[in-house]
Amino acid sequence: MDVRSSEGRPAAPVPGPGGDAGAVRSAVLALHRSTGLPMVFGGALAGRDRLRITELVGGRTDSLNGLVVRHGNGLGGKAMALGRPAWVSDYPRAATISHDYDRPVGREGLLSIVAVPIVVRRRVRGVLYGALREPLGLADRVVGAAMQAARDIEQDLAVRDRADEALTRARPEAVEAAAASAARWEEVRAVHAELRALAERVDDPATRDRLLEATLRLAAAGMPEAKDGPGPDARVPDERAPRPVLSPRELDVLSYVALGCTNAEAATRLGLVPETVKSYLRSAMRKLDSHTRLEAVTAARRAGVLP
Incomplete structure (x- = not known):
């Protein structure tokens, strides 16, 4: 619109x-x-x-x-x-x-x-x-x-x-490197969100499971033990802290929120209404003990459920 x-x-x-x-x-x-x-x-x-x-x-x-x-x-x-x-x-x-x-x-x-x-x-x-x-x-x-x-x-x-x-405080060369890294990770995150949305439209259970497994591998790529290094927002997880259990739809919504989508934009991409997206987001924020959208995305990345 x-x-x-x-x-x-x-x-x-x-x-x-x-x-x-x-x-x-x-x-x-x-x-x-x-x-x-x-x-x-x-x-x-x-x-x-x-x-x-x-x-x-x-x-x-x-x-x-x-x-x-x-x-x-x-x-x-x-x-x-x-x-x-x-x-x-x-x-x-x-x-x-x-x-x-x-x-x-x-x-x-x-x-x-x-x-x-x-x-x-x-x-x-x-x-x-x-x-x-x-x-x-x-x-x-x-x-x-x-x-x-x-x-x-x-x-x-x-x-x-x-x-x-x-970015202003950083050295020019550091800014350039950070921008390149951020661009690569934004592409990873976009693919992650698209795969999750695609999985919801697949009727074959085996294919759906393979797509969701791929999204879990992308999310794990942001963790410190990943071969190519952690994503820009990764933190060393606290092994004593319980891992948040998000529903598939809560994770779908967070995936698009992490890309900067509004509730309405996420709803369009997921085939939902904005109020439903808002409900899923609120539930995810409660589970992640977060008060804002940004805190929820950061907490999900720290927990290894988002790349």
Whole structure:
């Protein structure tokens, strides 16, 4: 599904720091899928005190596409300034915000709007919006979904920032070697996920078992005792710790999460619905004693169940 402007053409992204616009695009799509709101939009910072709206779903006009929102102005600017969500049930009559952007908002006919800032290391990196064209109070479920979408993107951006910083500190030759190694292991992980997905579609039990056995061998390749050395995320396992027992579907989902897939993308590749993928992921996280997607993937690799 492409993020498109109201005229049906792709909305031209304006990259934020480190490509934040791409992350905002994924969050906008995820929020639209999870809430079904008539319009969802957002943007990354385009300067120290302003953001540019570039990602839109459900627009009827082109009035918000490319709009620059300044710190403190309007609903989004207020969310930026406060560093927390803000919402109104009747935008034109709201007394708690400035009305710098009444014209473009009015052209879209938006009345109930929630704006949630994306905050990483106490710095706002963007804003997600969800909106209705009716003067209704937004349900707690909708506001909660918007906040969760922002938290997910914050986690992804924080992980990416740490990786970028680590690479910056490394020597140039080490960076090149690490990049080559990472690329090789990403290919191994992609093959691992594809084999597991293929096994689910095979009717012959013997063939299915052979495919799953191959995935176990790929996972074991990331362990320290492997002939060609461990994968980049491998750690020496604690022999005293019980090995987590993940169901085949939990492992399938983790395999695609490890490749950077969203729940929706993993669902498409596995022939499931996103809510089912989310359920499997939560179960796997509990078994791996993890609180985030990244922790779950890392724990699975340490345990030798993912390459």
